[in-house]
Amino acid sequence: MPETAARLRRYSYLGPAGTFTEAALKQVPEAAGMDWAPVANIGEALDDVTSGVSDAAMIAIENSIDGGVTVAQDALATVPGLRIVGEYLVPVNFVLVVRPGVRLADIRVIAAHPVAYGQCRAWLDDQVPRHQHLPSTSNVQAVVDLLASDPDSAASVDAAIAPPGIEDHYPVEVLASHLADNPDAETRFVLVSRTAAVGEPTGADKTSVVAELPNDRAGALLELLEQFATRGVNLTLLASRPIGDRMGRYRFVIDAEGHVKEERVADALLGVKRFSPRLVFLGSYPRADRVAATTQKVYGDDVFRDARDWLRGVLDGSPDAED
Secondary structure (H helix, E strand, O other): OOHHHHOOOEEEEEOOOOOHHHHHHOOOHHHOOOEEEEEOOHHHHHHHHHHOOOOEEEEEEEEOOOEEOHHHHHHHHHOOOEEEEEEEEEEOOOEEEEOOOOOHHHOOEEEEOHHHHHHOHHHHHHHOOOOEEEEOOOHHHHHHHHHHOOOOOOOOOOEEEEOOOHHHOOOOEEEEOOOOOOOOOEEEEEEEEEOOOOOOOOOOEEEEEEEEOOOOOOOHHHHHHHHHHOOOOOEEEEEEEEOOOOOOOEEEEEEEEOOOOOHHHHHHHHHHHHHOOOEEEEEEEEOOOOOOOOOOHHHOHHHHHHHHHHHHHHHHOOHHHHO
16 A cells, blocks of 8 residues: 555654744645644654654754754754755744733833744844844744733733744734844755665756864865865855764755766766765755756766776777776
8 A cells, every 4th residue: 555545645844833944844735635733843754753653843943144054963963864855945024012001111021932033133122222132933923922922921921033924823912023133034944754776867966975084284174175165065054063072073965966877977976985984964855946956077987087088998998988
């Protein structure tokens, strides 16, 4: 019996309903109508995948303002059996919500996730200059914290910073919109499943790996990066994360343009594997922006294949190989 006939496919995501992670999951066509499971944190989402409880998990991995989500990067680097199969971008903006009837002048305490709060500081300082910040564990939890507080108490939470559309899930009013200091902010999410065969290139792909330097010496990072540069592979992300065994030891999270089934990318990864004592392949998957890599002709698949055919001819003693 096919799996879909036995049970609905299950997707884990950072909940509860109304989060940016849920908005990213809504972009996955095959997830429509399936079982969506809200979880408390990224670790739980990935554990659902590795244990087989869920077929895939949607996690945030990078923000255009705050950079990499280090918890996600570290987990992907150290938890075996995971594979990135998709990438999704979600515009990040925020609204200020209150209980019905509360005015801007009434606000003294605002609940907000620290990242969201930091991205809205200019608006808050201008519009609510005397407010206090109550940190919340997520953007939606800020709304829960607001509604759970006693409005008649001296410790009452008066407002919350939340994602747009939160009023569809909770009994709150939107007092102000477009709070974010940077209107172009967006968060990059990845859909993670268990390790499986790599799909075919689409022409607009990204490949993610995690590599460790062989030793701590001058030029080691340069030699690692040269494995990509000499094959014409552009990097879209290079982030260092401490390995944790001692000071000064780092692994590097790398996103490269292209697909592992493309000759230049495959050859670059072979170079990195020879160079790095530990290389974790996280996946080759379609880019969210669908932008194809621009490469010079010398780095095309045909050129790599011709070079291998030439070498094979040299080894076989073919006279044509001397041309």
